[in-house]
Amino acid sequence: MSYLALKDIHKSYYLGKEAFPVLNGIDLTFERGEFVAILGESGGGKSTLMNIIGGLDRQFERQVLLQGQAIDHHQEKQMDRYRRETIGYIYQSYNLISHLSVLDNVLISLDMTKLSRSQREQRAHELLAQVGLSDQVKKYPNQLSGGQKQRVAIARALASDPKIIIADEPTGALDSQNTAEVLQLLDQIAAEGRLVICVTHSQAVADAGTRIVRLADGKITSDERLKSAYPVDEQNPQIAARKLPWYVPLNTAFKHLKYTWSWNLLIIIGTAIGLFAVMLFNGLGNGLKGYINQEINNMVNPQVVTVARYTKTSQTKGSGSQSSQRAQAQQQAQAQQGGASPSAAGGVTTTAATSTSKVKTFSTAQIKRLSQLNHVTSAQGGLTASNATIKIGKKDYTASSLTTWSANDRKSTIKAGHQAGKNEIVLDKSSIAKKWSSKNWRQLVGKKVTVSYQTTNKAGKTVTVKRRLTVAGITNSSTGSGANAVTYATMQSMQASKQANTKATSVTVKVDSRQHNDAVTKQINKLKTNGKRQFMATSIASMLSTVNTYVNLATTVLAAIAGISLLVSALMIIVTMFMSVSARKKEIGILRALGESRGDIRRLFTSESLIIGVVSAALATGLAYGIGAGLNQVLYKIASYNLIQIQVGNIVSTFVIALAIALLAAILPAWRAARLNPIDALAAD
Numbered sequence: 001m002s003y004l005a006l007k008d009i010h011k012s013y014y015l016g017k018e019a020f021p022v023l024n025g026i027d028l029t030f031e032r033g034e035f036v037a038i039l040g041e042s043g044g045g046k047s048t049l050m051n052i053i054g055g056l057d058r059q060f061e062r063q064v065l066l067q068g069q070a071i072d073h074h075q076e077k078q079m080d081r082y083r084r085e086t087i088g089y090i091y092q093s094y095n096l097i098s099h100l101s102v103l104d105n106v107l108i109s110l111d112m113t114k115l116s117r118s119q120r121e122q123r124a125h126e127l128l129a130q131v132g133l134s135d136q137v138k139k140y141p142n143q144l145s146g147g148q149k150q151r152v153a154i155a156r157a158l159a160s161d162p163k164i165i166i167a168d169e170p171t172g173a174l175d176s177q178n179t180a181e182v183l184q185l186l187d188q189i190a191a192e193g194r195l196v197i198c199v200t201h202s203q204a205v206a207d208a209g210t211r212i213v214r215l216a217d218g219k220i221t222s223d224e225r226l227k228s229a230y231p232v233d234e235q236n237p238q239i240a241a242r243k244l245p246w247y248v249p250l251n252t253a254f255k256h257l258k259y260t261w262s263w264n265l266l267i268i269i270g271t272a273i274g275l276f277a278v279m280l281f282n283g284l285g286n287g288l289k290g291y292i293n294q295e296i297n298n299m300v301n302p303q304v305v306t307v308a309r310y311t312k313t314s315q316t317k318g319s320g321s322q323s324s325q326r327a328q329a330q331q332q333a334q335a336q337q338g339g340a341s342p343s344a345a346g347g348v349t350t351t352a353a354t355s356t357s358k359v360k361t362f363s364t365a366q367i368k369r370l371s372q373l374n375h376v377t378s379a380q381g382g383l384t385a386s387n388a389t390i391k392i393g394k395k396d397y398t399a400s401s402l403t404t405w406s407a408n409d410r411k412s413t414i415k416a417g418h419q420a421g422k423n424e425i426v427l428d429k430s431s432i433a434k435k436w437s438s439k440n441w442r443q444l445v446g447k448k449v450t451v452s453y454q455t456t457n458k459a460g461k462t463v464t465v466k467r468r469l470t471v472a473g474i475t476n477s478s479t480g481s482g483a484n485a486v487t488y489a490t491m492q493s494m495q496a497s498k499q500a501n502t503k504a505t506s507v508t509v510k511v512d513s514r515q516h517n518d519a520v521t522k523q524i525n526k527l528k529t530n531g532k533r534q535f536m537a538t539s540i541a542s543m544l545s546t547v548n549t550y551v552n553l554a555t556t557v558l559a560a561i562a563g564i565s566l567l568v569s570a571l572m573i574i575v576t577m578f579m580s581v582s583a584r585k586k587e588i589g590i591l592r593a594l595g596e597s598r599g600d601i602r603r604l605f606t607s608e609s610l611i612i613g614v615v616s617a618a619l620a621t622g623l624a625y626g627i628g629a630g631l632n633q634v635l636y637k638i639a640s641y642n643l644i645q646i647q648v649g650n651i652v653s654t655f656v657i658a659l660a661i662a663l664l665a666a667i668l669p670a671w672r673a674a675r676l677n678p679i680d681a682l683a684a685d
C-alpha cells in the first residue's frame, strides 16, 4: 500500500458551461522518503495537481488515497484536518504573513499542534536554526532577502511535522546559490522520511530529487526514478495536531492591529468620539439628577407629606392628574378659611373664590388620626395667609404669603439668624430682606416689624390682622414655602385676636423614612369617614421622581442623538474590515492552506473588530473622564456641584455598546473572508 495514491484524477475548469480539461486521468503513487519533481511546461496542470494533493482543491473527479484511505474531498472539515496534519506548503512567492515576525510566521503553524507553549517556541527556534536563520527571528518578512524568506517558508512548512511537503516552484525566484541551498534542505526533508513533491520547470531542480514525473497536457508522460527513496523510521512519532484554539485568531488580530496601528487609529478615534458623547450626556444626566435632588432636599424635607382637606373642588378638578392634585393641595394649604386673599403663592395659580370659600379645616381628632398612621412620626397643623404687608420702619413690603413654619421647612434655608419663636418671624431674603438693604440685609435680624393681612372673621366680616413681631432670621427658599413664616402658635394667636379661624388648613406629616413617603401619601388619600374621602396628600418625593423622569428623558434623548454618530462609526468599521479582507486575501489563503478552518478566519476578523471596539470604548472612557473633569471645574463655579458624574454603569454600557457595534460591523466582512476560496485567495496579488 502506497503512502499517497492518485487514482485517475480528472479536473476541468469551467468558463460558463464550457469545460476546459486540465488533468485527464492522473494515476500516481508516492512513498515517504521520496523527493519527487513534477516537471512540465507552463499551463500543463502542475499547480492544479498540487492543489488537489494538498487538499485545497475539492472540485475534481476520482480519488486521492492516504495510506489506502480515500480522502473525502467533499467534507470541508476533513480537508481542513488533512491540511493541518499531513501537508506542508512551500510556494514560489514565499507567502509569508507580512505583519508577523519570522518567529510568529513559524509559530502560526505550530499553534495547531498539541505541543506546549514552550515546546512550540523551542521547535520554532530549532527549525529556524535548521534553515540557518537563528539570528533573524525577530525580523519581519520585508526585512529579509528572497532566499531567507524561502527558508522561513520551509521552516513553517515543517513546523507541524507534516509527512507531505508540497513545494510549488520553490526556487523559481531564487539565484543559483539560494536554489542550491533550498534544494539541499528539501533533500534533507525527504531524508527525514517525508514525502517531498516539488513542482518545477527546471530540469536542474528536477535532477536534485529521487524521482521525476513529467506532466504534459494533463497526462503523465514519464515517471523516472533517479535513486531509491530514503528509508523511513516508522517508530518516529508524529507531533499530534489540534484545532486552532480560539485565542490564537485574537492574538493574530492583535498583532495585525499593532502592525497597522496608524491605519486603525482614525477609526478608533472616530468611534471613541461617538461613545464619549453618549457617555458624557449620561454623566451629565446623573449629575443633573444629583444636583436637583440635592437642591430640593436642601430646601424641603423629603420625609414630609403635605396634607390638605379634600373638597368637592378637588373631586371635580383633582381626580385627574397627579400634578393637578398637587397644585390643589398647595392652594388649599395656602388659602385660609374665611377669605384671606386667594392670590398666587409660591408659584401656585389663584383659585376661584368659590373653591377658597370651601376650604375646610382640620379638627384636632383628624390631626391625631394622621399622626397615628403607619410610618408617621408626627403630624403638625399649619395656617397660611396671602398677601401680607410687612412694615419695616416706614416702608411697606409685600409678602405673597405668610405661613407657619413646619417640618417641611429646612433649617438650612435660614441664611441669617434662627428659626422663629413666639412672636417672631423669619423673612424671605430676596423679596423682603434684600429689598430692605441689598448689602446689609443680615442686619434685619432682631428688628421689629409690623405684619398685617386681611382675613374674614367667624361672623363673615373682613378684618385686618396686625401684629408687631421680631425678625428672628432670614430665609432663602426658592420654593416659596416657609419664606415668610411664624410659628403655628403665633399665627393662631394673631388669628384669634380678630376672631378669625385658628384651626389648621394644612397638616405637615413627617414620615419615618424617605422610602415610605409614597406609601404614606397613598394611605392618607385613601382615608375615609362615612365613606367620604377626607384628605389630599402630596409629597416632595413624588415630585422628585417626576423631575428625575424628565431629566432621564432629556439625557436619554441627548445620548440617543449622540448615539447616531455611532452608526457612522459602525459603517467605518465595516468599510475598514472589508478593505482589510481585500488587502489580506493572500493571508487568508495561507492560513487556510496551513489548516485553519472557515471559523478560524471568521474569528480572526471578528476579533479584530472587537479589539477596535474595546480600544475605542477605553479611549472614550478616558476622554469622558478627562473632559468631564475639565467641564466639572468650569461648571462647579456656577453650581458648586460636579455636574458630570460618570458611573460604573455608564462605563459598562459604553463597552457593551462598543462591542455590539463592533460585532455587528464584523459580521459581513468576516463572513466574506471565511467564504473565500483558498486557491483564489492564494492567487491574490
Ligand SMILES: Nc1ncnc2c1ncn2[C@@H]1O[C@H](COP(=O)(O)OP(=O)(O)OP(=O)(O)O)[C@@H](O)[C@H]1O
Binding pocket: 013, 014, 020, 022, 040, 041, 042, 043, 044, 045, 046, 047, 048, 049
Ligand atoms: N481558476 C482557473 N480558472 C480557469 N482556468 C484555470 C484556472 N486555474 C488554472 N487554469 C488553467 O489551467 C491550466 C493549468 O494551470 P496550472 O496553474 O495548473 O498550470 P501549471 O502547470 O502550474 O503552470 P505554471 O507552471 O505556469 O504555473 C492553465 O491553462 C490555466 O490557464
